[in-house]
Amino acid sequence: MKRFAAILGLFAALSLGGCGGGLYIGWGDYGDTIAPSVSIAAGQTSVAAGGVLRVAAAASDESGIDSVAFYRLDGDVATRLGSDGGEPYQWDVAVPADGRTTVSVFARARDAWGNEADSALLTVPVTP
Numbered sequence: 065m066k067r068f069a070a071i072l073g074l075f076a077a078l079s080l081g082g083c084g085g086g087l088y089i090g091w092g093d094y095g096d097t098i099a100p101s102v103s104i105a106a107g108q109t110s111v112a113a114g115g116v117l118r119v120a121a122a123a124s125d126e127s128g129i130d131s132v133a134f135y136r137l138d139g140d141v142a143t144r145l146g147s148d149g150g151e152p153y154q155w156d157v158a159v160p161a162d163g164r165t166t167v168s169v170f171a172r173a174r175d176a177w178g179n180e181a182d183s184a185l186l187t188v189p190v191t192p
Contacts, residue, residue, distance in 0.1 A: 099181040100125035102132065102173035110189040114161035117188055121153040121171035128176040129153075137168040137185070145169075164190055 102123040111117040123129045132153035135142040138160075145155055159167045167190050171183040 096125070096127040096175060096177040096179060098126070099179045100129060100173040100175045102171050102181050102183045104169065104171040104183040104186045106186060106188055108188065110191050111159050111167060113159060113164075113190050113192055115159050117157040117159055117167060117169070119155055119157055119169055119171070119186065121148075121173070121183060123153055123171070123173035125173070125175040125179070130174045130176050130178075133172045133174070135170050135172065137170075142170075159190055166190055 100123055102121055104119055104121045106117055106119045108117060119134060121132045121134070123132050131147045131149045133147040134145045134155040134157065136145055136157055137143075145157060148154060153171070153173075157167065157169055166187050168185050168187045170185050172180055173183075174180045
């Protein structure tokens with residue numbers, strides 16, 4: 065047994081000598097670093113001021129989707145409206161009656177590892 069340990073030690077020293085002597089042993093899942101894919105759509109081609117725009121998002125990821133959050137752009141500020149944790153991912157967006165001529169929204173998908181991705185911006189005309 066001592067002879068085996070000595071041979072193993074010599075082998076390790078020779079093998080590791082050329083790489084600085086470090087030893088790393090690892091296994092398992094290092095996690096997902098790829099963001100999910102997400103898109104957004106609305107069934108309406110326009111919405112009345114003060115009305116509601118229903119939007120739906122399609123999201124997918126190899127490790128699963130944790131949630132999809134919905135945002136409305138108010139000027140340059142993205143206002144988080146809420147999130148949906150299960151399919152179908154959808155939200156009713158309240159459209160302000162503040163004189164705007166369009167309403168713009170997007171969806172943000174978050175996967176099980178915390179990676180996030182935003183959909184393209186969806187802009188719908190607002191009628192008075």
